[in-house]
Structures are given as structure tokens and as C-alpha cells.
Amino acid sequence: xxxxxxxxxxxxxxxxxxxxxxxxxxxxxxxxxxxxxxxxxxxxxxxxxxxxxxxxxxxxxxxxxxxxxxxxxxxxxxxxxxxxxxxxxxxxxxxxxxxxxxxxxxxxxxxxxxxxxxxxxxxxxxxxxxxxxxxxxxxxxxxxxxxxxxxxxxxxxxxxxxxxxxxxxxxxxxxxxxxxxxxxxxxxxxxxxxxxxxxxxxxxxxxxxxxxxxxxxxxxxxxxxxxxxxxxxxxxxxxxxxxxxxxxxxxxxxxxxxxxxxxxxxxxxxxxxxxxxxxxxxxxxxxxxxxxxxxxxxxxxxxxxxxxxxxxxxxxxxxxxxxxxxxxxxxxxxxxxxxxxxxxxxxxxxxxxxxxxxxxxxxxxx
Amino acid sequence: xxxxxxxxxxxxxxxxxxxxxxxxxxxxxxxxxxxxxxxxxxxxxxxxxxxxxxxxxxxxxxxxxxxxxxxxxxxxxxxxxxxxxxxxxxxxxxxxxxxxxxxxxxxxxxxxxxxxxxxxxxxxxxxxxxxxxxxxxxxxxxxxxxxxxxxxxxxxxxxxxxxxxxxxxxxxxxxxxxxxxxxxxxxxxxxxxxxxxxxxxxxxxxxxxxxxxxxxxxxxxxxxxxxxxxxxxxxxxxxxxxxxxxxxxxxxxxxxxxxxxxxxxxxxxxxxxxxxxxxxxxxxxxxxxxxxxxxxxxxxxxxxxxxxxxxxxxxxxxxxxxxxxxxxxxxxxxxxxxxxxxxxxxxxxxxxxxxxxxxxxxxxxx
Numbered sequence: 001x002x003x004x005x006x007x008x009x010x011x012x013x014x015x016x017x018x019x020x021x022x023x024x025x026x027x028x029x030x031x032x033x034x035x036x037x038x039x040x041x042x043x044x045x046x047x048x049x050x051x052x053x054x055x056x057x058x059x060x061x062x063x064x065x066x067x068x069x070x071x072x073x074x075x076x077x078x079x080x081x082x083x084x085x086x087x088x089x090x091x092x093x094x095x096x097x098x099x100x101x102x103x104x105x106x107x108x109x110x111x112x113x114x115x116x117x118x119x120x121x122x123x124x125x126x127x128x129x130x131x132x133x134x135x136x137x138x139x140x141x142x143x144x145x146x147x148x149x150x151x152x153x154x155x156x157x158x159x160x161x162x163x164x165x166x167x168x169x170x171x172x173x174x175x176x177x178x179x180x181x182x183x184x185x186x187x188x189x190x191x192x193x194x195x196x197x198x199x200x201x202x203x204x205x206x207x208x209x210x211x212x213x214x215x216x217x218x219x220x221x222x223x224x225x226x227x228x229x230x231x232x233x234x235x236x237x238x239x240x241x242x243x244x245x246x247x248x249x250x251x252x253x254x255x256x257x258x259x260x261x262x263x264x265x266x267x268x269x270x271x272x273x274x275x276x277x278x279x280x281x282x283x284x285x286x287x288x289x290x291x292x293x294x295x296x297x298x299x300x301x302x303x304x305x306x307x308x309x310x311x312x313x314x315x316x317x318x319x320x321x322x323x324x325x326x327x328x329x330x331x332x333x334x335x336x337x338x339x340x341x342x343x344x345x346x347x348x349x350x351x352x353x354x355x356x357x358x359x360x361x362x363x364x365x366x
Numbered sequence: 367x368x369x370x371x372x373x374x375x376x377x378x379x380x381x382x383x384x385x386x387x388x389x390x391x392x393x394x395x396x397x398x399x400x401x402x403x404x405x406x407x408x409x410x411x412x413x414x415x416x417x418x419x420x421x422x423x424x425x426x427x428x429x430x431x432x433x434x435x436x437x438x439x440x441x442x443x444x445x446x447x448x449x450x451x452x453x454x455x456x457x458x459x460x461x462x463x464x465x466x467x468x469x470x471x472x473x474x475x476x477x478x479x480x481x482x483x484x485x486x487x488x489x490x491x492x493x494x495x496x497x498x499x500x501x502x503x504x505x506x507x508x509x510x511x512x513x514x515x516x517x518x519x520x521x522x523x524x525x526x527x528x529x530x531x532x533x534x535x536x537x538x539x540x541x542x543x544x545x546x547x548x549x550x551x552x553x554x555x556x557x558x559x560x561x562x563x564x565x566x567x568x569x570x571x572x573x574x575x576x577x578x579x580x581x582x583x584x585x586x587x588x589x590x591x592x593x594x595x596x597x598x599x600x601x602x603x604x605x606x607x608x609x610x611x612x613x614x615x616x617x618x619x620x621x622x623x624x625x626x627x628x629x630x631x632x633x634x635x636x637x638x639x640x641x642x643x644x645x646x647x648x649x650x651x652x653x654x655x656x657x658x659x660x661x662x663x664x665x666x667x668x669x670x671x672x673x674x675x676x677x678x679x680x681x682x683x684x685x686x687x688x689x690x691x692x693x694x695x696x697x698x699x700x701x702x703x704x705x706x707x708x709x710x711x712x713x714x715x716x717x718x719x720x721x722x723x724x725x726x727x728x729x730x731x732x
Binding site: 030031032066069121125126127129130131132133134135159160161162223241242243263264265268269272273275278280282284287288289290291294297306307309312343346347348352354356357358359360361 | 434491
């Protein structure tokens with residue numbers, strides 16, 4: 001092992017870079033700071049929620065371990081410290097240092113924010129990450145949140161969600177007329193444009209609302225999360241795919257004043273842990289959904305139904321209108337929409353001959 | 367900011383955990399070690415190769431930054447320190463501390479190793495990660511490599527590759543008969559079972575071999591890497607999808623003796639950086655392939671052709687035979703194959719109603 005003890009105070013790392021042509025090192029001052037940061041992270045999730053909630057806890061554990069205990073993050077479930085939908089404000093004000101939520105919860109304050117969760121008929125998870133990390137997605141996001149004194153990072157993705165649980169069938173677009181549906185965000189707005197009635201119901205009340213007919217249909221996430229809420233006992237038809245949430249990214253937001261107090265190594269630990277957690281949550285969903293779906297398929301009271309292509313296409317027309325309206329009202333939305341659609345056109349051609357062609361040939365013919 | 371200066375020598379982090387119910391902290395000894403580790407990483411990649419090579423360099427940069435300069439990794443291109451295909455041996459022996467390569471390069475030594483790159487008709491990238499991080503994939507891998515004194519981590523994935531560049535068309539399985547094809551690993555073995563002749567050609571010589579007719583066909587990776595080698599100027603037919611490499615995982619291997627010298631925080635930094643780099647490389651490929659394919663589509667001398675489903679299915683029969691043979695010869699291969707196929711059955715059902723259904727509806731109807 002080429003191991004040497006450190007001599008305090010020397011610019012050892014910078015000295016090393018002279019003999020290293022492949023990795024031009026930045027100048028790093030050793031020793032590393034021993035300062036301890038005790039941060040609070042508020043989230044929008046029920047305690048221990050699989051996927052989303054576990055992702056927040058994992059973030060804290062891994063940041064603490066990777067920092068040797070110098071970055072200690074205490075995680076609060078939604079409502080424990082601030083209400084689930086007020087994470088953005090609490091972190092922006094500096095009441096807490098960090099938040100873990102979905103950007104589309106604060107579209108009232110930042111009209112373009114839903115682009116950083118997911119938009120109907122938009123990017124899937126792999127495309128979303130490509131755009132964030134290799135397109136200008138992440139840079140634009142940092143700019144978008146700067147006026148709120150926030151630094152955002154992607155920390156997870158559920159993959160394509162399910163359209164949801166329905167007690168009525170959708171055979172044509174007309175079947176949506178008057179249907180009371182729990183679907184937040186742009187998806188719900190599109191359903192409304194198609195004649196449905198958008199009803200606001202917190203996650204914890206979906207089961208009862210469906211069961212008692214307060215709503216005719218409700219979306220939550222997918223098999224892994226839905227089975228935990230017992231939604232398969234409240235409605236019969238499980239529709240797919242979730243055109244409204246094709247690749248929902250989860251956000252971690254950090255108060256910028258707090259961020260600036262972190263030494264460079266801890267800032268990098270936060271960046272790296274965010275990206276690791278992003279993949280980790282996706283993997284948890286891919287695994288958990290496959291297992292949960294397998295259970296649901298054995299339930300004789302559950303019918304899996306694909307949304308008819310004609311209905312999908314008509315909803316897409318409504319979506320194009322909704323997104324055009326948003327672009328006209330908001331310059332940021334326009335800018336981000338342009339960036340995404342430039343990429344999506346090229347990406348569709350690529351997905352078609354790779355992931356899509358392969359899965360079609362592997363799955364549809366077995 | 368809740369920031370406190372550290373008092374050297376106290377078990378500060380452990381003390382904190384008393385008031386933290388959600389994140390039971392492990393006992394961490396502060397201050398963090400200031401020891402510096404200078405490691406060498408050998409790779410199988412040409413210098414600066416997009417995707418694979420950039421992934422290795424990124425790993426080193428991020429580990430150095432996140433560790434505050436305490437873990438310095440010098441990256442060597444294939445052949446600089448050891449030949450590209452001898453990374454496994456060099457790290458196993460302890461000649462260097464780390465390697466960055468593909469596990470299927472050493473299937474001569476570890477018959478089950480290809481499972482940790484990709485196997486024909488197997489998992490795609492999202493499924494591969496689900497199995498690694500949430501199934502028993504990663505644990506089995508650590509067991510498999512333990513006798514070689516190696517600790518492995520996933521550090522990237524190219525996504526579904528292209529089948530490759532062909533100067534002859536494949537209309538039926540008989541067209542493969544006598545075709546000289548550059549396709550390493552199990553994919554090439556399957557082509558051979560179908561009548562083709564597997565030819566070994568290093569990456570750097572693919573262009574010339576194709577151009578001069580030494581081979582009739584050759585696979586490399588996908589548009590992003592292939593365009594850089596100029597393969598579109600050496601063959602006309604660009605076949606898809608790459609049934610032989612549906613979700614190739616890239617490995618980082620660490621000499622276990624070296625690994626054991628790292629303090630816990632640096633070990634966690636390596637784990638986290640690996641997982642972050644895994645997603646990062648995938649994102650680079652998703653982005654780079656979309657851009658490169660767009661360029662290739664404008665080239666009148668390139669024809670994109672989908673492998674006929676009948677040929678795909680016949681090759682799958684050969685693949686099942688090849689994998690059965692491997693399982694009979696090697697207990698590890700049998701164990702891993704079982705673990706993967708249990709998951710893949712459930713995962714196919716899940717992919718079908720999520721990623722696949724969505725992409726089909728979004729892409730095929732536009």
C-alpha cells in the first residue's frame with residue numbers, strides 16, 4: 001500500500017498533481033476541517049414511506065458516514081416540523097437547512113417547477129437524468145431556484161408511475177366527463193381539460209375517498225407504494241401507463257446560506273450522495289414494484305388495464321395546450337420546455353432502437 | 367446555522383444519536399483521520415474514451431474532492447501500466463489498488479463473471495441496478511470475488527448496446543452462417559452456435575478489420591462510441607437492438623488488502639462515489655447516444671435496421687443452451703442465473719406496464 005501519514009499544513013495534494021497528467025488536481029488544503037454540522041431535513045413524506053421516505057433517511061445516513069460524522073442530518077417526516085407542502089418555504093427562509101420533496105408541490109410559487117418533477121408525456125427516468133446531468137437541466141434548475149436562496153439536487157426517481165385506481169372504466173375520452181379524480185399537478189389539470197373534475201385529497205385519505213365514492217379514481221405512485229395504502233381494496237381497475245408522471249424526479253433542496261458554510265469536501269459529499277441516492281431510489285422502485293405487482297396480479301379483484309391509445313393521444317393534445325399556456329405565461333417554463341423538447345426529439349429516436357426495441361422483443365414475444 | 371466547533375477526542379456523533387430517533391447513528395470516532403492514500407487505478411480503456419474512460423477519470427476526481435484530498439487516485443489508460451485485459455490480475459495480486467473494467471473480460475478465470483457485465487437476453491440497465499442494489503446481486507458478487515482478494519462495485523452502464531455494424535444483411539438465421547463477426551463474450555459464442563465465425567479484434571483495430579473484410583460485422587458499443595471510431599465509414603448496416611449486451615454494467619475492483627487500510631469514512635466515500643458514477647455514466651450514454659444517432663441518421667450511407675424477431679428468437683434458443691451449459695459446468699453461474707431469472711420474470715411484467723407501455727405509446731405514435 002502506498003500510504004503516507006499526513007504532515008499537517010502542507011499542500012500535499014497540490015504537490016502530487018505535478019506528476020499526474022491524467023487528473024489535473026484542484027488545489028486542496030489539508031488537513032480536512034473537523035467542524036461538525038448538525039442539519040435538519042424536512043420532508044413531504046409520511047414516516048418510513050417506502051421509496052420516497054427511505055430515500056430521505058438513506059441520504060442522511062450516507063452523508064453522515066461518508067463525512068466521518070461531520071455532517072449530521074436529522075430527518076423529519078412530513079408534518080413533524082413543518083407541513084408536508086411547506087418544505088420549500090421552510091428551507092428557503094432558513095428555518096431548516098435542507099428539504100426532501102417534489103418540486104411540483106410549489107408550482108404556485110415557481111411556475112416552471114413541475115419540470116423538475118415530471119411533466120405529462122415528458123421524459124422517462126433515464127432521459128430525465130441525461131438531461132439533468134449532461135444537458136443543461138441541472139444548471140437551469142440552480143438558476144431557477146437562486147432567487148429563493150436554494151440549491152437543488154436530484155435525489156431519486158420513481159420511474160413511470162401507474163395512471164391510478166379507477167372504479168369506472170375509460171373506453172373513450174368521453175368517459176372522463178364528470179369523473180371525480182384525485183390527480184395533483186399538471187396531470188390533473190389535463191384531466192380537467194378533458195372533462196374530469198380534479199379533487200384534492202392528501203395521500204393519507206386516498207383509500208377512504210376511493211372507497212366511499214368521494215372520488216371515482218385516484219393516482220398515487222405504483223404497485224410498491226399503492227399496495228401499502230391498500231388501494232387495491234378500494235378500486236378494481238388499475239390503469240397504466242401514468243402518462244401524467246413518466247419519470248418523476250425527487251428533489252433535495254439546501255438553503256444557500258447553509259450550503260456556503262460547508263467546506264468543499266462536504267459540499268462534494270452532498271453532491272455525490274445526492275447522485276448515489278438518485279440511482280438507489282430508482283433501483284428500490286424497480287425492485288419493489290416488480291415484487292408488489294406480482295402480488296397484485298394474484299388478486300382476482302384487480303384488473304390491470306392499458307389506457308386506450310386514442311385516449312392517450314387525445315389527452316396529449318390537451319397536454320400540449322396546457323404546456324403552451326404555461327410557456328406563454330412564464331419565461332422560465334418556456335426556456336425549460338424548449339431545452340427538454342430539443343433533447344426529447346433526439347432521445348425518442350435513440351430509445352426506439354435501444355431500450356424500447358430490446359424490451360419489446362424480449363417481453364412481448366414470451 | 368447550527369454549527370459547532372469540534373472538540374477533539376470526544377465521541378460527539380455518538381452522543382448526538384440519543385436525541386435522534388429516526389436515524390439511529392452508528393458510533394463514529396472523530397476527528398476524521400488525516401491519512402493520505404495514493405492509489406493507482408488501471409483501466410481497460412483507451413485514454414479519454416467517452417463514457418467508459420471518462421467514467422474512470424470522474425471516479426478519481428470525485429473521490430479526491432469528496433475526501434478533501436485524502437484519497438488520491440491516479441488513473442492509467444489500458445496498456446499504460448498493465449495490458450487492458452489484465453486489470454483483474456493486477457488488482458488481485460496487489461500490483462495496483464484499483465481497476466476499472468468489464469467483468470466479462472476475465473471469464474476465463476471466473477466463469478460466472480459475465481453476469482456482472484451483461485448476459486444475452488438478460489436484464490436491462492434499470493433492472494440490473496435493481497438486482498444489484500436491492501436483490502442479492504451485489505452480495506453474491508462480493509462473495510464471488512472474495513477468493514481473488516477483490517472488492518467489486520458497479521460504476522456505470524452503457525444501456526442497451528447496438529448489435530453492430532454489418533456489411534451483409536441478416537434476413538434469416540441462415541445469413542449468419544459463415545459470417546465473420548467481431549463480438550466478444552457470450553454474445554459471440556451464441557453467434558458461433560448459430561453458424562457465424564467469432565473473430566477476436568481489439569477495439570482499436572475494428573475499423574480496419576471491417577473496412578478490409580477481415581470481418582463482415584463488428585459490434586463496439588453504440589452511436590456515441592461507434593461514431594468516434596468512424597465505424598459508419600466501414601460498414602453500411604447498423605443493426606439493433608444488441609440482444610447480446612442489453613445492460614452492460616462496468617465494474618470497479620479494489621484490492622481487498624488495500625480496501626481494509628481505508629478508514630470507514632473513505633470506504634463509504636468509495637461506495638457512494640461508485641454509485642454516483644454508475645448513474646453518471648448511464649446519463650452520459652443516454653445523452654451522447656441521442657446526439658450521435660441524430661448525426662448518423664443524416665448520413666445517407668448508414669442504414670438502421672432492426673434484427674428480425676424470428677432471428678432474435680432463434681438466437682435466444684441458442685442463448686438458453688449456452689447458459690444451461692454454463693450452469694451445468696459452474697455452480698456460481700447456476701446460483702446467479704437462478705437469482706436473476708427469478709427477478710426477471712417479475713420484472714418483465716412490471717416493465718411491460720410501465721417503461722415499455724409508456725415509451726411505446728409516446729414514441730410509436732408520433
